[in-house]
Amino acid sequence: MTRASYDVLVVGAGAAGMTAAIEAGRRGRRVLVVDHAANPGEKIRISGGGRCNFTNLGCGPANFLGENPRFATSALRRYTQHDFVKRVDRAGIAWHEKTLGQLFCDDSAKQIVRMLTDDMAAAGVTLKMKTGVDRLDRSGDGWRVVLSDGTLVTATALVVATGGKSIPKMGATGWAYEVARQFDIRVTETRPALVPLTFEAGLLETLIPLAGVAVDATVASAPEGAKARKASFSEAMLFTHRGLSGPAILQISSYWREGEAIVAAMAPGRNVFDELKAAKAANGRQAVHTALGHIVPRRLAESLCEREGAAGNLADLSDAALRRLDQAVNAWSVKPVGSEGYRTAEVTLGGIDTAALDQQTLAAKAVSGLYFIGEAVDVTGWLGGYNFQWAWSSGWAAGQVC
Numbered sequence: 001m002t003r004a005s006y007d008v009l010v011v012g013a014g015a016a017g018m019t020a021a022i023e024a025g026r027r028g029r030r031v032l033v034v035d036h037a038a039n040p041g042e043k044i045r046i047s048g049g050g051r052c053n054f055t056n057l058g059c060g061p062a063n064f065l066g067e068n069p070r071f072a073t074s075a076l077r078r079y080t081q082h083d084f085v086k087r088v089d090r091a092g093i094a095w096h097e098k099t100l101g102q103l104f105c106d107d108s109a110k111q112i113v114r115m116l117t118d119d120m121a122a123a124g125v126t127l128k129m130k131t132g133v134d135r136l137d138r139s140g141d142g143w144r145v146v147l148s149d150g151t152l153v154t155a156t157a158l159v160v161a162t163g164g165k166s167i168p169k170m171g172a173t174g175w176a177y178e179v180a181r182q183f184d185i186r187v188t189e190t191r192p193a194l195v196p197l198t199f200e201a202g203l204l205e206t207l208i209p210l211a212g213v214a215v216d217a218t219v220a221s222a223p224e225g226a227k228a229r230k231a232s233f234s235e236a237m238l239f240t241h242r243g244l245s246g247p248a249i250l251q252i253s254s255y256w257r258e259g260e261a262i263v264a265a266m267a268p269g270r271n272v273f274d275e276l277k278a279a280k281a282a283n284g285r286q287a288v289h290t291a292l293g294h295i296v297p298r299r300l301a302e303s304l305c306e307r308e309g310a311a312g313n314l315a316d317l318s319d320a321a322l323r324r325l326d327q328a329v330n331a332w333s334v335k336p337v338g339s340e341g342y343r344t345a346e347v348t349l350g351g352i353d354t355a356a357l358d359q360q361t362l363a364a365k366a367v368s369g370l371y372f373i374g375e376a377v378d379v380t381g382w383l384g385g386y387n388f389q390w391a392w393s394s395g396w397a398a399g400q401v402c
Helices: 016-028 042-050 069-078 081-090 111-121 175-182 201-208 248-255 272-282 288-292 298-307 319-329 384-401
Strands: 003-011 031-035 053-056 096-099 100-107 128-131 133-139 143-145 152-160 190-192 214-222 230-237 243-244 262-265 332-334 348-351 370-372
Touching: 003 016, 003 111, 016 031, 016 111, 016 152, 042 053, 042 111, 053 081, 053 384, 069 370, 069 384, 081 111, 081 384, 096 214, 133 175, 152 175, 175 370, 201 298, 230 248, 243 248, 272 298, 272 319, 288 319, 298 319, 319 332
Parallel strands: 003 031, 003 152, 031 128, 152 370
Antiparallel strands: 053 100, 096 100, 133 143, 143 152, 190 348, 214 230, 214 262, 230 243, 262 332
16 A cells, blocks of 8 residues: 655645645645546636636625624635735736626636646645545544545645535535544535525426526515525526526525525516506507516516416506506515525535634634535535635635644
8 A cells, every 4th residue: 555644635626625735835734635526626617607706806704604604704804805816816817807796717717727726736735636535534633544546645634625515417525524424523404505496397387488588686585583594686587497597596595495485576676567557658558568578578578467367458457457567577476396406506505513613724623633614614605706715715724724
């Protein structure tokens, strides 16, 4: 059996793991990074449509969920979005702001991956891909780890940066949670987050004709007795062949739970009743779906009119009928039956209990030399670059001490 000794073993060559490795390497630590994937930073590479939404200018603790979302405060404040932007600038990577503070590469997400792998090489970090962990044991105050290639690695510090369960086709597993349980560290309930929502067959049959229709909407989740999960987001919403998607839906999916409804305003900021009433006064012979089609997409207008039994011309409709259309547009309450699951979820909600970790270092309080960072931890950000910033920040924090 081949033997190798390092100061730090990082398992996971994603955003958080590579950041931690770079910081530890710059401190003079001998660092090995292993990952069972063929290439490092695969989730970075596919993110943002291939351009990587690498951070958000408005990032702060309020943009995160978890049993204790304030846990993220220390790392986020010590290594901010502005720190990462400076790093991107130094690497000569051109970027642009899209909407809501979201920053993307002008060219390719591969530039971010290359920046990180170049920084690892400069810091003397050893990277081994297509290599997993077969066995993990404590050895005094350190670690004995048998890798899948048969190498026995001893290390003082072990950094677990293997992410969550989202997008399993890219190799995502629950390995971080297995490690936590091996050392009696609690794992909170995990579920897919930032994920499209699905409808039951009967409802879906009536909505399938709308597949492909997109609207700017405000989508809210307000479950009774769960104030912590009350939220609303104003972004695009997309009808699909399975239910609803688009940024507003992905955002609300982190707050929604089975059995609950969501409420969508599909013409937010507009008084649909007043506009239809004015259209009726101006041209009562206009078809109601035509008038409504000036407020929402035509296919959606036709569907809503059919659902509410609003047929014929505006002149034929009472104020009560127009008010029902107003409600149908801006107070549509619908109950999803589920989500598309980890297959399409961008992140995993839940994870390693933050009560078991030091908020400054991400070290396990009860197990010396063990660190959990990134998506594996019960810290989950909104859509829009927040989860990448948590990866950079938590990786940086652990890299200062591991």
